[in-house]
Amino acid sequence: MRATLTRVIVLAGLILAAMSFALALPLRIPGVTVFATAPAGSDGAVPYLPALFILGIMLVFLAAVVYELLPDRSPPPWPPAGAGRRR
């Protein structure tokens, strides 16, 4: 579960970064709606693409937090550190 969710977040981040990078290219591709109106050398096809690109990069690294913080569904097979130690 944890590993799957982490992979999904990493993938989502990479896709978001790659898509916003591609959409920000100053291209004019006939037939492709988002590119059709953007004359070469203009701003990106959609506003706030740079922000989405950054968000994508952040998501990739956020996956590490999710992986490490998400609690286990079942207790770990090992005893906790210091178990049996007198306190």
Added chain:
Amino acid sequence: MAMRVEPLPYRVGQISTGTLLLIVVLLGVVAQGLYAFSRQLTEGLVVTGMRDIGTMGGPAWGLYIAFDIYFVGVSFAGITTAALVRLLNLHALRAVSRLAEVLTIIALILAAFSVLPDLGQPLRGVVHLLKYARPQSPFFGTFTMVIAGYLFASLVYFFLDGRRDAAICAARAGRLQWFYRLWAAGYRDTPAERERHRRVGFWLSLAILPMLVIAHSTLGFVFGLQVGRPGWFSALQAPAFVIMAGVSGVGLLIIIAAIVRTTLEAQDRLTPEVFRWLANFLMVLTAAYIYFMLVDWLTATYAAPLHESRVTSALLFGPYARIYWPSVAALVAAFYLLLRQFLTGRYSIAVTVLCGALVNVAAVGKRLLIVVPSQTHGAMLPYPSGTYTPTWVEYSIIGGLIALGTLLYIVFTKVFPVIELPEARQEMGHR
């Protein structure tokens, strides 16, 4: 279970009179910087020494951008050291790992702040950057991806790496216990958690290393891709930026480690062995940078185009020679001292710290010389040469930023162990 009331390690939570005095002085410098920034906001960039290139004989980028590059450079060594410690199992450097991570985060915050005063309308600049900038542009890479992506990655690494120590601190009663509990986020130091953290640390390090090489190269591309600016357009800019970033960052890390060693009485953790590693690391990086400098000299003086020669001449013999030669001398002197230590095998912490200071003086000088001369002496149109003298406003803002960085570092050392706690002290009593 009952909370143990015992002092936190490395003088966390203890503030001496000397520290308080230092904090007051630093706050004064920060206030002066804020005042200068308010003057600049109300009167405009005319209160600085920066002017339009060519028509007004000035550079459009000055001290702010030079220090932006310097701060981003300093951040390099921090997370690199931390990541290399993790990836290569460099146990000798484990004690400086957190010192390095904090250095990276603070340096990146300062880098973000040092760009803002360079913009006439800082808020508009930030919003428009997120709205219209092109992710393919080196400017975008430098001012947003480095600061947002790289800073975020460093914060994630730092947060996860500090959870174990936060859990240890949370086991002791005190005013900051809530903070440590929050940071620990339920960490219990079970074998499963340790294994998970080891795995995450490895992959994070692996992801951060290429990202920071890209980030620092991007900073070099801001200059290296400008074909119409003699002195900047060069394939060497990106790798030289990466190397100089390493030089200044490792140099500053050495200085910070020495200060922490003395003030927090951490001689048992920050051993001469740690400084030996850092000194050798710095020596290799300094040697690489001197090599880049020699290649640059040879290319610029052998058969350079007219405008390129003008910039080189201004650097070597003109108005910038008084910054250029001392910077070169500082780098060479540091390299000589480090090499001598390496060859004789006799390492001295004092000499290593001196080398750290020398390379940082050189780094600031070199950063200024990368930014300014090409603008004042590199015009391809027939404009007379320009000049640049920073004003009190620029000095105050940069001074304020350095003071802010120092203040943040001091505050951090007072709320959290700045050196990773040794394994033997693992006692998760807060469960």
